[in-house]
Amino acid sequence: MAKRQKGYHPKKRNILYRVIKKLMRLIQPGNALNRSLGGDVVLLLTLLLFGMFTAYPMVFIINNAFKPLSEILVFPPKLFVRNPTLNNFTDLILLMSESWIPVSRYVFNTVLITVVGTTGHVIFASMAAYPLAKHKFPGVKGLNKVVVYSLMFNGAVTAIPAYVIMTQLGLIDTLWAIILPAFAFSLGLYLMKNFMEQIPTTYIESAYMDGASEYQIFWKIVMPLVKPAWLTLIILSFQTLWGATGGQYIYDEALKPLSFALNQIVGGGIARTGVVAAVSLFMMIVPVTVFIISQSSIIETMAHSGIKE
Amino acid sequence: MSALIDKVNQRFHRYLDKKREVREKRKLERKRDFKRSRDLYILLTPYFLLFFLFTVLPVAISLIFSFTYFNMLEFPKWAGWENYRRLFFEDDVFLIAIKNTIMFAVITGPLGYLGSFVFAWLVNELKPKVRSVMTLIIYAPSISGGAYIIWRLIFSGDMYGYANAFLIRYGIVLEPIQWLQNPDFIPFIIILVQLWLSLGVSFLAFIAGLQGVDRTLYEAGAVDGIKNRWQELWYITLPSIKPQLMFSAVIQITASLAIAEVAMNIAGFPSVEYAGHTIVTHLIDVGNLRFEMGYASAIATILFVMMLGGNLIVQKLLRRVGT
Numbered sequence: 001m002a003k004r005q006k007g008y009h010p011k012k013r014n015i016l017y018r019v020i021k022k023l024m025r026l027i028q029p030g031n032a033l034n035r036s037l038g039g040d041v042v043l044l045l046t047l048l049l050f051g052m053f054t055a056y057p058m059v060f061i062i063n064n065a066f067k068p069l070s071e072i073l074v075f076p077p078k079l080f081v082r083n084p085t086l087n088n089f090t091d092l093i094l095l096m097s098e099s100w101i102p103v104s105r106y107v108f109n110t111v112l113i114t115v116v117g118t119t120g121h122v123i124f125a126s127m128a129a130y131p132l133a134k135h136k137f138p139g140v141k142g143l144n145k146v147v148v149y150s151l152m153f154n155g156a157v158t159a160i161p162a163y164v165i166m167t168q169l170g171l172i173d174t175l176w177a178i179i180l181p182a183f184a185f186s187l188g189l190y191l192m193k194n195f196m197e198q199i200p201t202t203y204i205e206s207a208y209m210d211g212a213s214e215y216q217i218f219w220k221i222v223m224p225l226v227k228p229a230w231l232t233l234i235i236l237s238f239q240t241l242w243g244a245t246g247g248q249y250i251y252d253e254a255l256k257p258l259s260f261a262l263n264q265i266v267g268g269g270i271a272r273t274g275v276v277a278a279v280s281l282f283m284m285i286v287p288v289t290v291f292i293i294s295q296s297s298i299i300e301t302m303a304h305s306g307i308k309e
Numbered sequence: 310m311s312a313l314i315d316k317v318n319q320r321f322h323r324y325l326d327k328k329r330e331v332r333e334k335r336k337l338e339r340k341r342d343f344k345r346s347r348d349l350y351i352l353l354t355p356y357f358l359l360f361f362l363f364t365v366l367p368v369a370i371s372l373i374f375s376f377t378y379f380n381m382l383e384f385p386k387w388a389g390w391e392n393y394r395r396l397f398f399e400d401d402v403f404l405i406a407i408k409n410t411i412m413f414a415v416i417t418g419p420l421g422y423l424g425s426f427v428f429a430w431l432v433n434e435l436k437p438k439v440r441s442v443m444t445l446i447i448y449a450p451s452i453s454g455g456a457y458i459i460w461r462l463i464f465s466g467d468m469y470g471y472a473n474a475f476l477i478r479y480g481i482v483l484e485p486i487q488w489l490q491n492p493d494f495i496p497f498i499i500i501l502v503q504l505w506l507s508l509g510v511s512f513l514a515f516i517a518g519l520q521g522v523d524r525t526l527y528e529a530g531a532v533d534g535i536k537n538r539w540q541e542l543w544y545i546t547l548p549s550i551k552p553q554l555m556f557s558a559v560i561q562i563t564a565s566l567a568i569a570e571v572a573m574n575i576a577g578f579p580s581v582e583y584a585g586h587t588i589v590t591h592l593i594d595v596g597n598l599r600f601e602m603g604y605a606s607a608i609a610t611i612l613f614v615m616m617l618g619g620n621l622i623v624q625k626l627l628r629r630v631g632t
Contacts, residue, residue: 027439035538040434047431047443050424054505055446057459060471073469128356131349143357150364151559152620154567156589157613158367160596160605161374164381165367184359187510214348236510239452248597262458263574273462284453288445291452295441302510302517306552307559307624 061284064277065089072273088274095265095275101253103261110258113175114241117182121237122230125188130218132189133196134204144193148307150186159248166249177249178257182241188233194304195229196222228297235294239287259283368613374606381600392607403608405583406591409496410566410612413587414619416500418565421507425557428508429515430542444516451509460502461575464488492584495576499585502571507564511557518553522546547630554627562619566612569593588612 017037024040059079064072066084096103132140132147155162162181163172171177199222207217223230245260262279265272291298375392379385396403432443450457463471466487473485488494522545530545547554569589572578576585579594588608596605 027435029436039538043431043434047428050428051443051446054450054508057457057463057505058446058449058453060463061453061459124356124359127352128360131352135349137346137349143353146365147360149617150360152563153368153613153616154563154589156567156569156592157609157616158364158371159592160602160609161367161370162363163596164370164602165362167381180359181363184356184363186360186364189356189360208345214345214352218352235452248593276458276462280459284449287452288449291448292445295444298513299444299517299520302514302553303521305514305556306518306550307555 058284061277061280064273065281067274067277069274072277088278092275092278095272101256101261105254106256106258106261109175109255110242110244113178113182113244113246113257114238116175117179117241118234118237120179120183121185121188122233124183125185125192125233126223126226126230127218129189129192129196130222133193134199134201134222147186147190147193151190155181163248172249173252173255175246175250175255178241178244178246182237185237185240188237191232191236191301191305192226192229194306195226195301198304199225228300231294231297232301235287235290235298238290242283242287371606371609371613374603375610377603377606379601379603379606381602385603388603392604393611395604396607396611402583402586403588403591406586406588409583409585410568410587410589410615412496413500413503413568414562414565417503417507417568418561420504421565422511422557422561424504425508425512425561426515426554429512429519430546433516433519444513447508448512450505451507457502457506457571458574460498460505461489464494464498464575466490489576490581492580492582495580495584499568499572499575502575503565503568506571507561509560509564511560514553514557514560515550518550519546522549551627551630554630555624558623558627559620562623563616566616566619588615 020041021037024037024044027044028040063079063081065088066086067081068083068085068087071078071082093103096106131137132144166172166177171180203221203225204217207221208214212220243259244257245263246255246257247260250256258279262276262283265276265279374385376387376389377385378388378391428447432440432447435443465471465473466485466489468474468477468485470485470488472488473482476482477485486494488498526545526549527541530541535541535544567589568587572580572585572587573590573593578590580586589612592605592608592612595601595608
């Protein structure tokens, strides 16, 4: 509107401008104020360029997984596959059946860690988030503060004493050493708590007046209302656990997870490139699928993620 | 007369009954309230038991250990400030590690933060369907688990490495470059990979925050004389997503100071001339390979102080946005 006052008239623009504008409308809604077409195009190109940078290794993994070895080692290397084959996957199975730990064992370990760890995390974190978000009792403020502070440092800081504690508990060389700490990820609790804060307190109080116990309120009223937050906790915990190598806690080869095995195969050198690509594809495809399914819920949860004063 | 006394008596008893009833009801209520808070504490217990066991307790233990000599076999011996003195005056590798950590953090932290915001902001301008696809593409590196391993193939030291092949093909270099063995290149490659990974949770938080900005604010802003997208960004968008700005800063600072896994898997462990050595890899080296737990705890304590300090300073700065 402002532009029209300055004597601007869109009809006077040339054909190129109009074509570009039409094209841009395909991907941008065009209802935003204060936008110039030039700026839109430049910023969009930046986005595309960057998208190529982040997407490149994925495209690379997908293509390499289906390349025959001769094509992987061709000079100069090509990004896209020309004669797709499943050889890498059969090689992988062959390699893994020859090794003294079958690949199925690594897959089983990773799946077990991920499923048990994620389920426990979602349940325990939601259980703890409910009182913190919706009730006032001695200690709430303190616990909330501790959780926010714990976001401010990384697990690496506590690696040594955590190792000592694991030893004392007898958890070294068991999958519990990865699973139990995963139950208590602090980011999950934090996001869940913030999401629960927006449930109207009247829902909870009226259920309580009708005689529901806190357990019933939690399970029947609160939990169904925070489904988007579950999915967010699931994807965050999933991606952490799926990539867990268990490096410092697990020494028994039969209990190692898949990403540890992947690192070892990569260490095997250039001849294994095809197999590496096959494993990488598998490692990538599962969390990506989970993310695609849960994307909108995650965005919804993250809207409440901020640190308020 | 006796009829009157009976009547009074009756009333009195009724009064007593009612009082007892009320008292009992109150007692029941109190019992229920007690049960309620007990239930709430029970809900809290499993999570916080594990949380204290694996997060709070280790921090406390680490602080105490850092003043002792402890090798996992003998009982810890008190050592005072000895570990810290050794760190800063005798351990050359630790000084390299601190230098690298700060360099990595100062580059990847702010760039990752800025990148997360800028790309969330750009993605947010798109139509919903295009937006979901772009979100996936940009977020994908952080969800694909150990997929960053692929960078090792890209920067492989022979001519089949993709970077080398590219450079040789266009005649920029004649001999393949030993990317991951050359201390001049190692830091750059680690930073590159880390940046590639850095659009994670904070990127999602920004997208969510941007979608939650009240649209009428923009209209009001246009009326009030905001002329272009940059003014709109500074005066409306940024102040509206302040909570997300704070949250993402915490996530980015913490992640950028703890770079280790990428460094170890890309540049090797230990890396050539310690070019990819960070505080965390030094911690792993001392703790897991040499079992000097007291010394390692001192390293952890320093890292802890750096993370907490960095976060608190940035939180203070961010409070000023839009004021």
